[in-house]
Amino acid sequence: MDTTRRGFLGSTAAVSGAAMTQNLAQAADEHAHDHQALPSEPALRVKSLESLLVEKGLVDPAALDAVVDTYERKVGPRNGARVVARAWFDPAYKARLLSDGRIALRELGYGGAQGEDTLVVENTPHVHNLVVCTLCSCYPWPLLGLPPVWYKSAPYRSRAVIDPRGVLREFGVTLADDVEVHVWDSTAELRYLVLPERPAGSEHLSEDALAALVTRDAMVGIAKVALPQKGTRL
């Protein structure tokens, strides 16, 4: 890219006067525009790879569309929020969920890739749980969808285990001195979901209204669940 730019400037150096300035400005503008419209290098490589794999009959492009659609539209943190709300609403379900997550999650229809063995860990006034994968990016896909960039990034993966309280402070969660922090590093094929504390004052809410309060961040353990500010209708 640099050589192209230098070459371009070099070749216009001979042009003189106002025309040059104008042409240069115009060309530079077009250049910038072209650059934006140009597909990125990985985009080109993926396009070429996909067309090769399709031509060889190794993948079905419609299956690829379906996988993308599944994770963009169907599977995401709303699933996990439904589980959390059910646990808050139904103490018997919560007991099953904490003793054997696999069975309790299957009751609600959740399982499958990267969620075959999910453990649910409960936040209480005395214990705060935080989930990480220091080695790669393990995450409970069926319940939360695909992980956000920060979860997969070096800063989070490196610090969550050595400085969980600092990480939590960065996300705006300050824990009392007597709270125990339990960090869960997903090093094997177990996946973790945090059951956040039910916010005080939510006793009158329906299961659906409770689910609407639960965020992805709370289920990873970097946030708490809060009631909406006064004046907001539920």
Place this chain on the structure above:
Amino acid sequence: MNGVHDMGGEQGMGPIQYEKDEPVFHASWEGRVYAINRTLGAWRKWNLDASRHGVELLPPADYFRMSYYERWLTRLIDISIKTGLVTREEVESGKPAPGSSKTTPPITAANVEAAATIRASARRSEAVAPRFAVGQLVRARNMNPVGHTRLPRYVRARSGTIERDHGVFLFPDTNAHFLGEKPQHVYSVRFSARELWGNEARPQDSVHIDLFDDYLEPT
């Protein structure tokens, strides 16, 4: 292997960059890479552990320079070539080799959903005896294998307590290299933050890690 992917406890990686209302994929090619990975795996030329190891084999500078899905793309191409699904020439030209025959993909739009939910778990039904019991004090081995391992460096030679026996799973260290599944017990091991990081850590804080029988020894 002692690679840069094993980053628990590293320092100086900078602030955590949180993106509000982050999209699932930041560009459509990321979604394609993800989907190709998922569906191409159905040819069973490799397994999840081999695939993870593919990312670990990236040179450190590339690992940090690349975005997450660029790493996936690179290892996908590498492993597809290594296992003979495609050739380097085909990847470079984007065209099948002259005279190669066309096959039928195992995953199609019709069965993709079913395939996603029945995807093979790493749990195994073999009756393997556990080497350790819940409540037992254990030490993570000090080992430095050059191949794939899921024993992070920050717990090696540290002592912890078995809190839960998760049952029997295939062993990534052998499975990643196609050396067999070597099924064995996986335990949730609790390490106190002080054992891992010293006296500046809070005495009540802990890290829980899932470790295989072969990673542990009695204290």
